[in-house]
Amino acid sequence: MMNLRPSWVPEEKMMKETRLYQWMHSLGFSSYDEFYQASIKQTDWFWKEAEKAVGIQWATPYEAALGDHQFMWPKWYKGGKLNIVETAVDKWASEEDTKNQPAIIWGNEAGEESTWSFNQLQEKVNRLAAGFIKEGLQKGDVAIIYMPMLPETVAVMLAFAKIGVIFSPVFSGYGSEPLAVRIRASGATIVVTGHEMTRRGKTINMRECVADAIQKTHTVEKVIVHSSSDTGYTHDIILNNLLKEQPVTETVYVTNEEPLMILYTSGTTGTPKGAVHTHAGFPVKAAFDAGLCMNIKKGDRLCWLTDMGWMMGPFLVFGGLVNGSTIVLYDGAPDYPHEQHIWSFINQHQVTHFGLSPTFVRSAMQHKTANIQLPHVKAIISTGEPWNEAPWQWLFETIGKKNIPILNYSGGTEVSGGILGSTLLRPIKPILFNAAILGMAADVYDDAGNSVINEVGELVVKKPWVGMTCGFWNEPERYEETYFKRFDGVWTHGDWVMQSESGEFHLTGRSDDVINTAGKRVGPAEIESILVGHRAVQEAAVIGVKDDVKGEALVCFVVISKQCLDKAIFVQELSKHVGMHAGKALTPKEIHIISALPKTRNGKIVRRLLKDAYEHKGSPDVSSLENPDVYEDIVDQLKKNITGSIK
Template structure:
């Protein structure tokens, strides 16, 4: 089966029940392609209609949907409008008699402990927390770093910060001190919220110790708020460190701050090619509205649903989970643990037990779960599961089909979702009113004026090119924090008034889109462009290959040639016969000209702590070059084996 053959089709009754179809009907446009075209031709009309459809409440109505006085790089949305996203995430549901008792937050711990909060209970928690933060000196405009695992208090803290008009800046809970300190310094945060620790695979992870090291490197931090999760003994600095439970005692609720929609809400740092993190600036009426739109209108999240995205608050999908769910009146599920501990069926168990309607996972996670077979999911009732979301990296065919057929029983659509931290969500997706084919995207998301450009900045079909966006959208980062020159250079420097996202993509003759890799990962073999995922998919489709990675290395004849790395199943060895078989598969599917010069076996591939394979680092290690910032790598020891493989290195 090829990736451009649809395998999921929306039946007429299903289609008519989707939020997207019903909204299209209200606008008088029942044909999706016509609706999409209008969404990118008249962006002001589109986003004005979108916030109405989402039921966004404004304390002061906006005067103009889109103001381009400062150019397309710096659009201003909903000018003059005042709203606080906390009101739209919690208060509007908690103060409604019909919805105040609905579940808002479900938390599942690594150790099996659970907590559930209704919208009314969540509001009370946020009110207490906001008052406590104000009483200890946090004020409007202050930056508060969030260095927390997935806990109920993580959600409470973020919403409380929004309520009082401060700015939260999440850092991945698995980061070491140096990475956290780099983000604190870049944001000039005055406050940090952390935990004594958390549980992972039954073991205690001490966060406070790492937090203290980070603070010792960050002179701007004035106060550290500590949430007790594990109860372990931890170092304590009197006068600086404050107990989370103490700051919430004997406080009086405060009024929600009357913020403008364009006021900063979140600084979220994302990796840069130089290794220095980039601080994307997001606003009250930016990131949360885009996240809510993508989740609610495109993925069909509704009031009463349960959204569970396996992620961390330091990655974009963490805040997406909060606002994508709560703004739509859905419960959100946070999971502290790992998907295959203590048993291989953990993630399916949680999904079934809590009647999850929307589950978000990554291709890497699916590949890791495949080794357990279908038995890990077969014993659970997943009938409430309506949508499986996927983000973070390109798919290859076999795991996608395994997820669709074995787990989803050919019933559940997989919403492939690709965008980024600076986007506030997706550029491309699978809308539920069109057929879905494996590993691809069936459309840019409404409002996203996406194209594939060749070197001459011409839109192309059936050619690999740069993924670009031609018009601004709600949720677009308001520059980088104190680094707008870097922002402009990163996204706007190649072609006038065109956002160049940094992904290679291709649109096939049927209109399905595929992300083939990052622009700087693309190979140019004797003038032929080759996305690394094209080779990786062929290799990973072999039953003996668990996962693979491809890089381009200099070649005196072709300019560049491919080198592949494979991790094999069940501790197998890469025999000459298996290597030949893999090469023949590649030749059969891509032709002799694109054969890799070498396939190496490794015991593991270097990945980020959320499972992304780092080709940039693999390439640098293999070529004996500086690997740059390694703070985001979960297994840096994997690089030692890769370094030893280069022909110039003696065993």
């Protein structure tokens, strides 16, 4: 473990004012370690207390927090019925001290802004719910939400939840092919989209992208568009018109066996995995982590640089609103129209908790930092990828003035929040996590399944928790294979981690091939499918390589089906092809034309060898390859470096 000294040490007065300290002591515990051990040993008791701590409202009380202890398929809050909208919105809209409090503050890169109180959010949700019902939507339908970070996006999610429609938010920067993949995988009959969105002053037509995606699928029956005018598509339902309906007051109550939403996360092969989450799963875990671990309180203001299609988008919605805080949405590039735009936005709207990624910080370091003031920020939360020490220190010293704690936070879409975190009750060292999160029985295993200390191993969780995905949508076997095959009866998360004797964790990266570029997780197969979609590409493989700004960047290897007269021009064309279909954020750093891909005898592409060749790691074992000579050919091609660079 790295020998780092604490950069931030909590003051006793501040500690005693945190929700966690007060809750912990009310339950009879005096130390975090003691409380943590109780939280993982008494699972049923802990998650009962946890949902009470964040104020979940039940229409029908549950019998037990954990009704079935089978790890892969636990039954949480059995017998209970609820609808999370009552806790996230209706409760606060009914209380005198919060009904006029901002529920959502929104702004974009163009300087446009709006604010909705809890009263106004409730009215919007109820009007949309009435409109959706009028259009024939009903409990159990599946809807894709493909929208920018708008207040209306939140209202759509909550209105769907209110009437029992299962929703799946998709990254607004995706092109038509990744969107089509998620429509097909979910079997969605409804798509809700924005007409247009703006990035760096340029207008992007989202409705056209949806039209292209729908042509590649066969399940979509209704398209609902957030637009102030006619979209040009005859059968579109205009979201703005639905907001004129008389509000509906009835709420659909569901058991915790019934889905709230599907969040897609990329794997190394095949289609994305659809993590299924419920009303008392994802929202309870997100609200617990936000409220008790990050100390977000009623009246605080939580902003996260994210998209609703990434896990932290729904986390922002439920983690913020369930705790009675204001969620602050930012739509656009953080450094447009000027380098300090996002910092000014955070200051202007008095954000108290700011979520970001190390990639954003590495980029922000290149900009001028004079006059950046964050007087209202109580904590900066970091997630998405491992840290490097220099950017962490820059953020802590230059932006935080050595006063604002940086709370590292790591888990995933399938977790509904974090496994590892940073509690405000302990000192914080650069880049490290100072604790496993309460209720998460985290450990580090070596290849033989033994617990290890001061040694890199697989991050595992040894007991179930509220918020763990209820399997993958229509793929129960794939869910079991993904998380429970490696070690019997233990959740294997897929991260490489080192744990110290004092309980700190150092996250070193993913143990699979998933690429994390600028905080966005993408499976190689998704980009490879787009590459092969080009008429001149026969085969393709994609790896992630270290990048000073993005953390990881995409490097592509392609085998072409015909000779190109000008390979440099072809590489530029292929790069634009990927950006057009996958989204600009996923444009490759380099593309290399090679003679063949390294494959095993059963046809599996060995991406590890491509990475070894790219990083000049010598001569690995190629005995398992069907074409062992290809490795040296690839190395030679990379040395020439004629066709790889993209300018």
